[in-house]
Amino acid sequence: MRRTWSLREKKWILNGLLCCAGVLILFFGLIQFYWILALTAAVIVLFMVLFWNWWRCPACGMHLGRMEAQGKFCTHCGQAIDWDKKQS
Ligand SMILES: [Zn+2]
Numbered sequence: 001m002r003r004t005w006s007l008r009e010k011k012w013i014l015n016g017l018l019c020c021a022g023v024l025i026l027f028f029g030l031i032q033f034y035w036i037l038a039l040t041a042a043v044i045v046l047f048m049v050l051f052w053n054w055w056r057c058p059a060c061g062m063h064l065g066r067m068e069a070q071g072k073f074c075t076h077c078g079q080a081i082d083w084d085k086k087q088s
Contacts, residue, residue, distance in 0.1 A: 004086040010054040011083075014067065017047040058085050 005013070024040040055064050059079035064070045073080055 005054075006084045006086050007054075007058065007081065008083040010050075011067065014047060014051055014055065017043055017050070021047065058082055058087060 021040055021043045024036055024043060028036045028040065051067075052063070055067065056062060057064055057074040057076060057079065058081065059074060060077040062074070062076040064081075065075065070081070
């Protein structure tokens with residue numbers, strides 16, 4: 001069975017990935033190992049892929065844009081966004 005996430009959980013995961021990337025960049029500033037830079041790039045790519053695939057309106061499927069700018073209603077179709085609905 002495929003694991004499904006609600007939009008709220010997805011937002012947490014996306015924010016978590018951003019925090020990971022931030023921490024990795026800090027580490028790179030401290031110790032400058034190039035594998036940290038590669039790992040940071042991988043985390044950022046993963047974030048972008050998931051952000052593109054996950055951060056969508058449950059009603060119309062349009063991309064929701066910037067994470068912090070998203071309110072209770074979809075800016076495309078005007079439907080209230082159900083943050084706890086499980087989606088694939
Ligand atoms: Zn919509």
